Amino acid sequence: MAIKEPERIWWKPYTWDEKFWVAVALLWMLTTFTFMPVYHFIGKQNPPFETYRVRNPEQFTALVDAMVEKYKVGEEEGIPVVHPEPGSDVFLQASMWQWYPILQLEKGKTYRIHVYSLDIVHGMSILPINMNFMVLPDYDYVLTLTPTTSGEYHIVCNEYCGLGHHMMVGKLYVK
């Protein structure tokens, strides 16, 4: 009984139904486990891990500003729209409570999108496709991605970042 000390020797062989269940469960678990690494080779969508430490926020803002200056093609609600070189390094900066700038990407081209926060932790949620990544201060997180569907996307913050959290909405275009 679960509420009494068991008999002196309880280490006994399994019965057939226990063996069966253990075998099924083990097999299933090992399969799901194996798929995680295997999917890195056969799958198209895996969590990125490339990261750099940003020792000084100005270093990152300088990169963002340079990109905006060179590739700016418009402006919406005071936020520049940039159309960077296809296949290049692209910089996106989060701060309370703004995503800066608005990126315009080309379908089928691969980009290295660097995301970084100037102040506190934010969450990058690309909607409506619902892809989500954390954005931390002091770390540059490189998302290597290839847009496959053109359209207008929104970037919503999904990590609490103060009272204006719900106003932190940005945009992303795929042409």
Added chain:
Amino acid sequence: MEFRTCSFTGLKIHKPAEDLIKWNVITAVLFLTLGGLMGLLIGITRWPSVHYLDPTYYYRYLTLHGFDALLVWIIFFEVALVHFTSAVLLNTRTVIPSAGWIAYSLMLIGAIFVNITTFAGKADVLFTSYVPLKASGVYYTGVIIFAVGALTAFGHFFANIIQAKRDGAYKHSLPLGSFGMAAASIIAVVTLAHGAVIMIPTLLWSIGLIKYLDPGTYRLIFWGLGHPSQQINVCAMVAAWYMVSAFVLGGKPVNEKLSRTAFVLYIFFINVASEHHLLVDPIFSNWHKIINTSYVMHLAVFASMVHAFAIPASMEVALREKGYTNGLFEWLKKAPWGNPAFSGTFLSIIGFGFLGGTTGVIAGTEQFNIIRHNTFFITGHFHGTVVVGTTLAFMAFSYLLMPYIFKRELIMPRLASVQPYLYFIGVSMVSIGMMAAGALGVPRRHWDITFSGAPFSFTFDPSVDMFLSIMGLGTLLAVFAGVIYVVVIIGSALFGRRVAP
């Protein structure tokens, strides 16, 4: 002597252990009440057609809901289980009762610190308090005091079983219920040690003695605290399942080896799953993510599947021994469905498995996590584990503690017998509504999904409104059932008819 014999179970109950259990249970229930009230307020705020609180109070009460419900209610109840399984179940005493009272006081003081600071608006950081978001130093002090108290309380488990063995209370092996709580206590030590490692520097940083804290390191170590504390819950909950099955049905584990192996796998591997909070964080390599988020090759998930087999099997065997042997399922029909201790346990097993467990394993898979992280899906998932699972299991167990420990009959037994069903349905609606909305991208911890005041606005799929309304209606039902629970437990503890000694 300070012992009495329980007229229901024949257990020899040590008076100081009994008092510690009573106070910890009552305190737990009071904090559940507070946490549930906050749950109501934030629940109806996230229900679009009500949208009750303004943002300041929404985030403030969300902080308190997380802290009071997730940490304070659950850990106080687990401390009651510590004394129950390391003293009462072994027919022996709780050693150094004063240590139990010190632990109790520290936890209470810490919890009060946190609540007052948060109500005063000095800690709107949510219970995760990710740096560089900063709360008042009193908040972190409260968390640390609470954690030290909890560590003392779980340490008590080890002191008790060592003494029990010396006294000959058990010869070789702990009863399975106590073994499960041993697993819980071991995990608690890992958890609270991580808590100390990260909360003390955070306190120093908040009062200006340390200039810088690395946000990546904070998240790594914080989740070494935040996630394993859920694994304490899992172990304690499974131990409670086994014990209720034994007390109510006379069920015994069909195979001690199988059940214990599952607990041992928990002890070794379940804690590393903290990683699933970091799957879309920068920094960690794929192998760090894969090995850790899979609980080292899903061995701890395997353990849960073993319990999912062993507990219903033990119930079946016990009921069949009572003579319900017709057909495949007579035993199930004849189970004591009107006994809230049994029905709560049964629903907790179902809910934990199907609502919480499966969704957790899916969302914790590296690749799936990209499309679920920080959405409302996650909140839905853990209301399946920690509310339908752990909270309902503890509610069920407390119905047993009333006669055994409080020596009182339940007041309003009719109402008590429907309470687990109502709570199960209510929280399942909350959980399913959240998960459905989250699958469509609705973020968690978000005051306004119409984004009022934002430069751009995103419009969710129209069905989101319906899912969030299901959550809202579930909130009302769950809170109603929660009120019944609190009234029955507190009412019985104070005014229930005394059972014959």
Added chain:
Amino acid sequence: MADEERKIEEQEEEPIPAWQLFYDNIMLLFFFGVAVPTLVYTVWGLMEIVQIPDLPSYSP
């Protein structure tokens, strides 16, 4: 009586399987329970954090 006692003693002769002894040794379980997550999750994680390279310079 005497018979029963002898029976019990005979049972005591039968050695307890090693795995059972291991499972009953709470302190040993405690050791592994602390060591595994601390090494696999925390220490490994901290090692990766300190090895993060600095942001290289880019020319956009």
